[in-house]
Amino acid sequence: MFHPFIMAGIYIHIPFCRTLCAYCDFYHVIAPQDVQPFVNALLKEAELRKEYTGSQNISTIYIGGGTPSVLPAAMLKIILNRIFRLYNVANDCEITVEINPDDVTREYLEQLKETQVNRISIGIQSWRDQDLKFMNRRHTSSQAAKALEDIFSAGYENVTIDLIYGIPGMTSSAWLSNLDFSFRFDIRHLSAYHLTIEPGTLFGKMKEKGLLSEIDEEESNLQFNLLVEKASEAGFIHYEISNFGKPGFFSIHNSNYWKQVNYLGLGPSAHSFNGYSRQWNVRDVKKYIKALESGNLMFEMEELSKRTRFNEYLMTSLRTMWGIDLDYVEEMFDKEGYDYIVNLSGKLIDYGLMRQDKKTLVLTNQGQMISDNIISELMLPGDD
Numbered sequence: 001m002f003h004p005f006i007m008a009g010i011y012i013h014i015p016f017c018r019t020l021c022a023y024c025d026f027y028h029v030i031a032p033q034d035v036q037p038f039v040n041a042l043l044k045e046a047e048l049r050k051e052y053t054g055s056q057n058i059s060t061i062y063i064g065g066g067t068p069s070v071l072p073a074a075m076l077k078i079i080l081n082r083i084f085r086l087y088n089v090a091n092d093c094e095i096t097v098e099i100n101p102d103d104v105t106r107e108y109l110e111q112l113k114e115t116q117v118n119r120i121s122i123g124i125q126s127w128r129d130q131d132l133k134f135m136n137r138r139h140t141s142s143q144a145a146k147a148l149e150d151i152f153s154a155g156y157e158n159v160t161i162d163l164i165y166g167i168p169g170m171t172s173s174a175w176l177s178n179l180d181f182s183f184r185f186d187i188r189h190l191s192a193y194h195l196t197i198e199p200g201t202l203f204g205k206m207k208e209k210g211l212l213s214e215i216d217e218e219e220s221n222l223q224f225n226l227l228v229e230k231a232s233e234a235g236f237i238h239y240e241i242s243n244f245g246k247p248g249f250f251s252i253h254n255s256n257y258w259k260q261v262n263y264l265g266l267g268p269s270a271h272s273f274n275g276y277s278r279q280w281n282v283r284d285v286k287k288y289i290k291a292l293e294s295g296n297l298m299f300e301m302e303e304l305s306k307r308t309r310f311n312e313y314l315m316t317s318l319r320t321m322w323g324i325d326l327d328y329v330e331e332m333f334d335k336e337g338y339d340y341i342v343n344l345s346g347k348l349i350d351y352g353l354m355r356q357d358k359k360t361l362v363l364t365n366q367g368q369m370i371s372d373n374i375i376s377e378l379m380l381p382g383d384d
């Protein structure tokens with residue numbers, strides 16, 4: 001049984017990118033002139049929000065984007081120093097920063113070593129130049145390999161890479177080669193996402209015009225199975241649908257999201273969660289800066305009904321190897337929530353899509369392939 005309320009995480013969204021990748025729907029802008037005013041606004045927001053986590057111990061800080069490595073590492077240091085001064089940061093706090101391969105230089109890494117960052121997430125996406133070009137990435141695969149080697153040489157041990165599979169034109173043998181090549185490095189963690197074609201992105205527009213079609217379901221499943229099999233052979237534990245870690249190297253920050261631990265989100269578009277409500281900052285860096293320049297926060301908030309909290313718990317926990325904790329369900333959602341889930345899971349267990357381990361319900365490999373369908377099947381219907 002975990003205790004969600006004694007610690008919290010901080011997510012910091014750095015919204016800047018140098019160019020736009022064809023698939024990406026994360027909030028990002030190309031606006032180098034806004035970097036310094038943004039950092040000033042972020043420092044101000046950190047001050048104004050410190051009551052959100054109160055006396056809770058900050059066990060993780062995640063600097064994501066956009067592209068955090070657009071900022072000089074010295075700026076990251078200023079941001080982190082401010083967070084350390086304002087918040088109750090734990091001594092063993094996991095501090096991750098996302099880095100793009102084309103930003104990795106010796107000078108950057110030297111400066112980064114001067115900060116409190118102790119975990120690096122690098123967006124490799126694919127080791128094949130044709131995929132990188134197709135997705136409008138700024139780097140080649142040999143640049144990415146050099147960046148990864150330089151990160152290890154700089155002394156970082158807790159390193160994770162991002163890969164994307166299910167890319168149109170990528171066969172399963174190409175995906176297999178991508179995996180094999182990744183495991184030649186001493187990475188401790190891998191996030192591998194199936195490409196999703198998001199409306200409004202370049203790929204979304206191409207799809208609308210009939211210029212791009214998604215790979216078929218059979219090929220998707222094949223690539224997912226290869227991922228699970230090869231990662232396990234390479235010593236990684238599959239602890240969440242898209243995440244694989246060596247023992248001791250799971251992402252604590254992301255695991256906490258999935259375990260309903262509180263978090264504070266700083267920066268435009270960042271979300272915050274305190275167990276009972278969710279807040280999300282304005283998704284516009286100029287408005288964000290303007291509001292903070294006049295000492296105001298700009299966010300929307302939703303109080304989460306019991307039904308929404310129940311559905312969010314199902315959605316996140318079922319994607320993990322820890323699954324649904326039935327004791328937690330009973331404690332948080334009463335006997336009614338407990339009975340509901342136990343009744344519905346029976347059928348899924350019979351179909352081999354789910355299994356019960358003592359007081360937890362977990363998706364089988366077969367269930368993971370259709371996790372989205374299972375989760376929407378289980379969600380409590382209705383309006384609040």
Ligand SMILES: C[S@@+](CC[C@H](N)C(=O)[O-])C[C@H]1O[C@@H](n2cnc3c(N)ncnc32)[C@H](O)[C@@H]1O
Binds near residue numbers: 025
């Ligand atoms: C915040 S994003 C990017 C971080 C960093 N700027 C980079 O480019 O590597 C985090 C990860 O989400 C994944 N991602 C983003 N959009 C995706 C999509 N539409 N389909 C699959 N994976 C996606 C990519 O692997 C990406 O590295």
Ligand code: SF4
Binds near residue numbers: 123
């Ligand atoms: S994948 Fe990374 S670099 Fe590319 S647009 Fe998204 S945030 Fe920016």
